Amino acid sequence: MLLCIDCGNTNTVFSVWDTDKFVATLRTSTEHQRTADQYWVWFSQLMEHRGIAIDIDAVIISTTVPRVVFNLRVFTDRYFNVRPMVVGKPECALPQMPRVDAGVSVGPDRLVNTAGAFDRHGGDLIVVDFGTATTFDVVAEDGAYVGGVIAPGVNLSLEALHASAAALPHVDVTKPEKVIGTNTVECMQSGVFWGYVGLVNGVCDRIKGEYGREMRVIATGGLAPLFQMGHARFDALEDDLTMHGLRVIHAHNERLTA
Numbered sequence: 001m002l003l004c005i006d007c008g009n010t011n012t013v014f015s016v017w018d019t020d021k022f023v024a025t026l027r028t029s030t031e032h033q034r035t036a037d038q039y040w041v042w043f044s045q046l047m048e049h050r051g052i053a054i055d056i057d058a059v060i061i062s063t064t065v066p067r068v069v070f071n072l073r074v075f076t077d078r079y080f081n082v083r084p085m086v087v088g089k090p091e092c093a094l095p096q097m098p099r100v101d102a103g104v105s106v107g108p109d110r111l112v113n114t115a116g117a118f119d120r121h122g123g124d125l126i127v128v129d130f131g132t133a134t135t136f137d138v139v140a141e142d143g144a145y146v147g148g149v150i151a152p153g154v155n156l157s158l159e160a161l162h163a164s165a166a167a168l169p170h171v172d173v174t175k176p177e178k179v180i181g182t183n184t185v186e187c188m189q190s191g192v193f194w195g196y197v198g199l200v201n202g203v204c205d206r207i208k209g210e211y212g213r214e215m216r217v218i219a220t221g222g223l224a225p226l227f228q229m230g231h232a233r234f235d236a237l238e239d240d241l242t243m244h245g246l247r248v249i250h251a252h253n254e255r256l257t258a
Contacts, residue, residue, distance in 0.1 A: 116245025
């Protein structure tokens with residue numbers, strides 16, 4: 001079994017791949033102080049609850065939170081006797097190296113999404129990921145990451161509104177029935193929802209114009225289906241793109257060492 005771990009700024013996701021499919025996907029909040037033993041208690045109990053035997057023989061990690069890597073390494077070594085691959089480290093090869101400014105490091109999550117999207121859809125893509133930040137990744141014809149855009153995430157924008165304006169409440173992200181709100185909550189929901197639909201469509205149009213070739217837009221992240229309801233122009237939705245990308249990168253490294 002292959003254990004894929006994606007640690008983002010908000011959530012950490014563990015997915016277990018067994019031969020030809022993911023048999024379990026588990027999600028927890030990201031806490032850099034969580035110990036290896038705490039990871040094991042959480043992981044083993046949920047796997048037992050689902051009736052899945054734990055037979056992990058390989059691990060790959062992608063994280064935007066460097067401080068969690070040490071405890072995740074200890075976790076995989078102590079309980080599976082496995083040294084994990086870590087995306088972005090020299091020992092973890094990519095199917096295609098990114099083509100960006102010299103000396104610039106690309107976020108592991110963006111590299112993983114690039115690999116996963118290219119494997120499923122080929123090149124000339126824009127990958128839109130609705131996470132803590134909303135990111136736009138440009139995937140070239142040969143599958144290389146060649147740049148992108150980073151914007152504040154949807155929930156981050158809502159939190160900033162609430163924190164900076166005393167009179168504005170917390171609101172859920174939802175598609176409002178109409179654009180013109182008649183109360184504060186409706187006004188905020190409309191601004192965030194339709195504002196992000198405009199952001200996504202506008203940024204994608206500008207990327208396409210600058211790139212100069214036909215491109216497809218692939219969306220991932222929990223809020224992607226919601227924004228498609230607002231006519232965000234996605235060609236495909238992928239709810240497991242990051243985990244698929246981790247599996248693709250792991251398989252690539254396995255082939256290199258075979």
